Amino acid sequence: MVPLLRLRGVTRQFATIDGPALQILRGIDLDVAPGDRVSIVGRSGSGKSTLLNILGLVDQPTTGAVELDGEPVALMGARARDRLRGASVGFVFQQFNLIEGLTAAENVAVPLHYGAGRRYWQRAHLAREMLHRVGLGHRLDTRATNLSGGEQQRVAIARALVRRPRLILADEPTGALDIETGSRTMDLLDEVATEAGAALVTITHDLAVAARARRVLRLADGRLRALEPSAAGALS
Amino acid sequence: MTDVVAAIQDAWTELRIHRGRVLMSLIGVTVAIAALTASVAVGDLARSTLVSSMEANGGRAATISLWVETSSADGTPGDPVAALDAIETAVDRYRIDYASARMSTGLTLGGAGASVQIEAVEPDFAVMRHLGVADGRFLNESDRARLAPAVVVNRGTLELLGGGGLDAHRTIELGGTTAVVVGLVDRGLGDEWPQAWMLPRDVLRIARDDPSAMHSSLSLEAWVPAEAADEGLRMLRQDLRGALPGAMVDGNRSDWQAFEGYDPLLPLQLTLVGTAVVILLLGALGLVTVAVVSIRQRVRELGIRRAFGASRTRIFVAVMLESVVGTVVAGTIGIALCIFAYRLPVVQDALTQGIGGMVLPGFPMSAAVTGLIVAAAVGALAGSVPATIAVRSKVIEAIRF
Known part of the structure; x- marks a missing residue:
């Protein structure tokens, strides 16, 4: 079976002005199957955001291959990659990253601006439907800044899912929430991802959040390793 | 889309x-x-x-002006009617759309005793010089058949008669001849000087009967395409000189665009x-x-x-x-x-x-x-x-x- 996302021998290095290049990722291999649940943990500066860039088709590896549905991403043009990202990947961020000044429904509709014609014209309806799904049917026209942290993250989840992506990248999704709200948010994220049949890759340094996934990977020294079953079990 | x-x-x-x-x-x-x-x-x-x-002052682009002086050097007066005939013949020959013979004279306004400057012009002159008529109309072709000459006056002339509108002065006396006022030209400020416009033949007729009327020499103004101006000037000058032996005929372009680079x-x-x-x-x-x-x-x-x-x-x-x-x-x-x-x-x-x-x-x-x-x-x-x-x-x- 062809995995949804496949990384093989991915490295990423950045040039510095007066020193050797910084090697952030070294030989990353990763398969994400449709509907998979993967958590990636690591310390600050371990390269999680660099990996997120590559998983989300925002950045290209220095060497190695990234394939989505078996298609090598490196062979795609920038515009095609942008379109593919919009259609296939949904992002959930730590700081919610809602657009101030827009209402909850308008925020959820943002990804539909970059989609196919039919979805663009139905964007208001689809956004409202998705907000009802995450339990915010009563806050449709409330401005993002007037929502609580938990509500904002639910809007962000609705926004990530409104184009029915096959891969959801959650970057520290509970980082700005208290424990209880964070737990409820992860329940919701898991539930709607399951319902949509989307794979969920969560990047976190919260081991409790990581333990909710089927597979937990640790990023350290630029390398990705599966957490020992005993350690993963202990987390849960 | x-x-x-x-x-x-x-x-x-x-x-x-x-x-x-x-x-x-x-x-x-x-x-x-x-x-x-x-x-x-x-x-x-x-x-x-x-x-x-x-x-309004020099004519539209391109306006060519020709002066016809029929008086001889020793002061013997010429025949302005013959000059007018020659001008009309030349205009007809070259089928010029907008042209006017032109002459100035002063005539006494009956009742007021003052002199009015008369511009003898053809109906085309109003178009050629942006002469706007505030009331009534300007001179037209039908005025040639009138027994009493048609006249268009300005506000200054009306003021000489005691003011009021055009209806109050349907006829006026100019140089002892009764003329029918058909229109009023109002150019606003600076238009107080009494003026009137009449057909050239009517003016010549009045001047003939009024020995005190001194009129200027005749001229011809023609509004022609710019590219035809030089050639038109040459041809008209040649025609008029040929038709009026002994007369002095000269001319130039008088519109402002004739001065290149200005x-x-x-x-x-x-x-x-x-x-x-x-x-x-x-x-x-x-x-x-x-x-x-x-x-x-x-x-x-x-x-x-x-x-x-x-x-x-x-x-x-x-x-x-x-x-x-x-x-x-x-x-x-x-x-x-x-x-x-x-x-x-x-x-x-x-x-x-x-x-x-x-x-x-x-x-x-x-x-x-x-x-x-x-x-x-x-x-x-x-x-x-x-x-x-x-x-x-x-x-x-x-x-x-």
């Missing part, structure tokens, strides 16, 4: 979200476009007014447009400054849009369109303000001062169109700087930090 609509929708949404900033930054553009539009409009008006004034409005227009361009540059500079500062604060938002599928091109176009939509809206407001100001009575009075009786034309469309095009161009130029900055921002870094 959807992409275009969505890009415009994005731009409009951004303008709505950041309306406070947009409003502040666009005030300068509104003022600048209003200034530019007003400058172009005033320049157009001044040009058309001055051109009308110069054409543009009396150039300094005024350069000053107006130069001032407007400086204002526009200052407005654009303010717009760019605000846009650059604000785009740096919007990196996170643009990163979010990129993460959800917006391409670099789409971000560039959206940011650019924000600027263009903003400046076009601001420009439209600026143009509307100009048109509103143009229609205010106080402004109309100021613009027509010294040109009494002049009715201003509608607001020049060329000024409005120029203003709108410049507004869009300024928006595109000012938008390209923040748009370039926007597409260079890195998505994830923009979102995470």
Whole structure:
């Protein structure tokens, strides 16, 4: 079976002005199957955001291959990659990253601006439907800044899912929430991802959040390793 | 299609979200476009007014004038009727659409005892010299058959008769001949000098019966295509000399465009447009400054849009369109303000001062169109700087930090 996302021998290095290049990722291999649940943990500066860039088709590896549905991403043009990202990947961020000044429904509709014609014209309806799904049917026209942290993250989840992506990248999704709200948010994220049949890759340094996934990977020294079953079990 | 609509929708949404900033930054553009539009409009008006004034004095481009002096060198008077016949024959021969024999004389106005300057002209003269008739009509072909000559008077002549309108003076006595007043010319201020216009043959007839009437030599004015002016002048001169042996015939082009390289409005227009361009540059500079500062604060938002599928091109176009939509809206407001100001009575009075009786034309469309095009161009130029900055921002870094 062809995995949804496949990384093989991915490295990423950045040039510095007066020193050797910084090697952030070294030989990353990763398969994400449709509907998979993967958590990636690591310390600050371990390269999680660099990996997120590559998983989300925002950045290209220095060497190695990234394939989505078996298609090598490196062979795609920038515009095609942008379109593919919009259609296939949904992002959930730590700081919610809602657009101030827009209402909850308008925020959820943002990804539909970059989609196919039919979805663009139905964007208001689809956004409202998705907000009802995450339990915010009563806050449709409330401005993002007037929502609580938990509500904002639910809007962000609705926004990530409104184009029915096959891969959801959650970057520290509970980082700005208290424990209880964070737990409820992860329940919701898991539930709607399951319902949509989307794979969920969560990047976190919260081991409790990581333990909710089927597979937990640790990023350290630029390398990705599966957490020992005993350690993963202990987390849960 | 959807992409275009969505890009415009994005731009409009951004303008709505950041309306406070947009409003502040666009005030300068509104003022600048209003200034530019007003400058172009005033320049157009001044040009058309001055051109009308110069054409009223020297004829339209191209007007050729020929003087026919039939008196001999020893003072023996010539035959002006023969000269008039020769002029009419020449005009007919070359099928000139607009032409007029012309002669000046002074005739005594019965009842007032004062002299009125009579211009002996053909009906075409009104068109050739922008002679506007405020009441009644100008001379026409049917007036040639009148037993009592037709006359068109100015306000100064009416004042000599005690004022009132045209109806109060249906006939007047000029040089002992009763003439029917068919029209009133009103050129406003500066038109107090009593004048009247009559057909040349009528004037010659009156002058023949009134020994005190001294008239000028005859001339011919013809409004011809510019490219035919030189040749036309040569042919007419040749014809008239041939038809009037012993007469002195000479001529030239009398319209203002005959003086090559002379543009009396150039300094005024350069000053107006130069001032407007400086204002526009200052407005654009303010717009760019605000846009650059604000785009740096919007990196996170643009990163979010990129993460959800917006391409670099789409971000560039959206940011650019924000600027263009903003400046076009601001420009439209600026143009509307100009048109509103143009229609205010106080402004109309100021613009027509010294040109009494002049009715201003509608607001020049060329000024409005120029203003709108410049507004869009300024928006595109000012938008390209923040748009370039926007597409260079890195998505994830923009979102995470």
